[in-house]
Amino acid sequence: MKLGIIGAGKLGITLAQLALKAGYEVAVSGSGDTQKIALSVKVLTPGAIAMTTKDVAQWAEVIILAIPLGKFRQLPVESLKGKIVIDATNHWPEVDGPREEIIPETLSSSEAIQQFLPESRVVKAFSHMGYHELRDWARPAGSDERKALALASDSNQATTNVAAIVSDLGFEPVILGSLSHGRILEPGQQGFGLVTSATKLKELGN
Amino acid sequence: MTKQSKKATSDTYLFGLDSFGDLPTKADGTLMSHPEAIRQVVEEAILADKLGINRIGLGEHHRPDYSISSPETVLAGIATRTKNITLSSAVTVLSSDDPVRVFERFATVDALSNGRAQVILGRGSFTESFPLFGYDLRDYNELFEEKVELFSKLLPEEPVTWEGKTRAALKNADVYPKTEKGLGVAIGVGGSPESVIRAARYNFPLILAIIGGAPDRFAPYVELYRQAAEDLGTTAHPVGMHSPGFIAETDEEARKLAWPAFKTSWDRIGKTRGWPPYTREQFLYEIEHGSLYVGSPETVAKKIAKAMKALDARTFDMVYGGGPVSAEARLKMVELYGTKVIPMVKELLSQ
Numbered sequence: 005m006k007l008g009i010i011g012a013g014k015l016g017i018t019l020a021q022l023a024l025k026a027g028y029e030v031a032v033s034g035s036g037d038t039q040k041i042a043l044s045v046k047v048l049t050p051g052a053i054a055m056t057t058k059d060v061a062q063w064a065e066v067i068i069l070a071i072p073l074g075k076f077r078q079l080p081v082e083s084l085k086g087k088i089v090i091d092a093t094n095h096w097p098e099v100d101g102p103r104e105e106i107i108p109e110t111l112s113s114s115e116a117i118q119q120f121l122p123e124s125r126v127v128k129a130f131s132h133m134g135y136h137e138l139r140d141w142a143r144p145a146g147s148d149e150r151k152a153l154a155l156a157s158d159s160n161q162a163t164t165n166v167a168a169i170v171s172d173l174g175f176e177p178v179i180l181g182s183l184s185h186g187r188i189l190e191p192g193q194q195g196f197g198l199v200t201s202a203t204k205l206k207e208l209g210n
Numbered sequence: 211m212t213k214q215s216k217k218a219t220s221d222t223y224l225f226g227l228d229s230f231g232d233l234p235t236k237a238d239g240t241l242m243s244h245p246e247a248i249r250q251v252v253e254e255a256i257l258a259d260k261l262g263i264n265r266i267g268l269g270e271h272h273r274p275d276y277s278i279s280s281p282e283t284v285l286a287g288i289a290t291r292t293k294n295i296t297l298s299s300a301v302t303v304l305s306s307d308d309p310v311r312v313f314e315r316f317a318t319v320d321a322l323s324n325g326r327a328q329v330i331l332g333r334g335s336f337t338e339s340f341p342l343f344g345y346d347l348r349d350y351n352e353l354f355e356e357k358v359e360l361f362s363k364l365l366p367e368e369p370v371t372w373e374g375k376t377r378a379a380l381k382n383a384d385v386y387p388k389t390e391k392g393l394g395v396a397i398g399v400g401g402s403p404e405s406v407i408r409a410a411r412y413n414f415p416l417i418l419a420i421i422g423g424a425p426d427r428f429a430p431y432v433e434l435y436r437q438a439a440e441d442l443g444t445t446a447h448p449v450g451m452h453s454p455g456f457i458a459e460t461d462e463e464a465r466k467l468a469w470p471a472f473k474t475s476w477d478r479i480g481k482t483r484g485w486p487p488y489t490r491e492q493f494l495y496e497i498e499h500g501s502l503y504v505g506s507p508e509t510v511a512k513k514i515a516k517a518m519k520a521l522d523a524r525t526f527d528m529v530y531g532g533g534p535v536s537a538e539a540r541l542k543m544v545e546l547y548g549t550k551v552i553p554m555v556k557e558l559l560s561q
Contacts, residue, residue, distance in 0.1 A: 012404075014401050017403060043407060043438055044403035044406075044434060047434040047437050048403060048430045048434060096483075098347060099350065101348070134422070135401075136422055136423030136424075137423070139423065139427050140423050140427070140499070191483065191484025191485075193484070194486075196484050197480075197484070197486040198486065199492075
């Protein structure tokens with residue numbers, strides 16, 4: 005499986021590490037040319053390939069967004085056509101400005117990204133845990149300590165695919181429902197910050 | 211891996227205390243005012259100096275729960291009442307300050323303290339200073355990048371010519387006062403790979419701010435710093451780390467004192483960032499496996515030594531007294547850190 009990660013910050017690097025451990029082929033892009041992230045990728049995620057964002061989008065079968073939410077309008081829409089896009093972003097007022105300036109009031113942030121990428125299939129995942137929690141709590145399937153990660157998408161097929169990735173990376177997938185359901189995972193909502201078991205996370209969906 | 215770390219003696223390890231000037235409680239249980247809290251930090255620094263603690267680092271915040279917005283002013287107060295302790299910011303939010311002014315103020319503290327001032331630069335994890343001083347958060351990266359560049363040019367203490375977008379240009383500008391031995395500088399990083407490489411690019415020592423999760427996850431960042439220094443032809447200085455903690459006579463007492471204080475402080479910050487309330491489970495996890503150094507001197511010393519070994523860190527700074535704990539318990543903690551924890555850590559590291 006070719007997994008692309010757009011964003012070479014704390015979250016992007018952490019997810020790349022988990023994916024490499026799971027045996028995936030991984031490519032990572034930063035905000036500028038590949039030279040800027042080449043050393044970080046070489047040292048922190050040995051085995052991953054540093055690429056431009058456009059190349060990551062074209063090369064990978066599934067792409068994770070690990071960028072500040074406010075930058076989603078800079079994504080290469082054409083190159084992401086037909087791809088599964090995992091939205092791991094969160095609204096962070098200090099960096100992105102007020103929510104209403106980047107996302108319509110009536111939409112979850114992942115719905116806004118889906119509208120911007122109409123021919124991609126967006127799945128919200130890896131967003132409600134912090135990057136160091138993802139790193140510390142990844143466990144193989146069957147482990148008693150395994151924590152749950154919530155997924156939301158409007159595409160059943162994409163959800164199934166991403167659920168398998170979530171499991172491979174060390175978490176129990178819990179499917180919440182459509183992208184609009186994803187709103188409860190946003191900062192300040194009841195699902196944000198939850199590091200908990202699948203049983204407890206499922207209660208959220210009800 | 212470039213190993214310039216020869217087998218170190220215990221003297222090569224340095225230990226410090228960091229404070230944001232949290233408001234402690236008084237004997238009657240009420241919170242100290244901002245002026246009282248600032249004077250309390252001065253007393254703690256004086257005690258730390260007497261006990262031979264190597265560094266006091268003061269953070270810059272612009273919020274009601276922390277009394278220190280101007281670390282170097284407090285450091286100036288500490289300077290004239292202490293002898294040996296290094297006087298540091300932790301951190302100076304350079305993005306929303308003027309590098310020339312920062313240099314002048316710290317050079318002044320350096321004069322008052324006979325060469326003990328140190329600037330730790332950082333982007334900071336709070337952003338209140340941006341609107342307060344008229345900066346746009348959208349320029350976050352550019353502001354820091356440019357200002358670090360200018361600041362690094364000031365350090366040789368020779369006339370500077372510089373041009374950028376975030377500040378008026380300088381043409382052959384000389385900046386005063388000059389220092390006697392140069393100003394100490396380090397860069398504090400919270401885990402952004404870009405910041406680690408920046409520290410190497412400017413030839414600054416790296417201090418890792420590890421405020422949650424297992425400390426050993428930062429080991430690759432230490433390697434990144436060393437590799438970057440090698441690639442860029444700069445020096446890989448000894449690496450430092452900074453984490454929160456609390457020490458009392460016993461584990462039980464330390465947890466009893468620290469839990470409500472950490473919870474208060476965490477939940478207050480969490481509210482603005484959309485985090486759920488801090489749980490007892492998280493608190494205990496961080497003590498056992500993560501980055502909370504809470505417990506008896508022995509518990510804390512073992513945990514510090516383990517983390518320093520894992521990261522090959524040469525300095526450890528404990529953020530002490532987070533949240534509303536009593537002033538008395540804070541002083542006691544400084545005493546235990548200086549008299550018990552530090553000697554134990556040195557002993558453990560020399561084994």
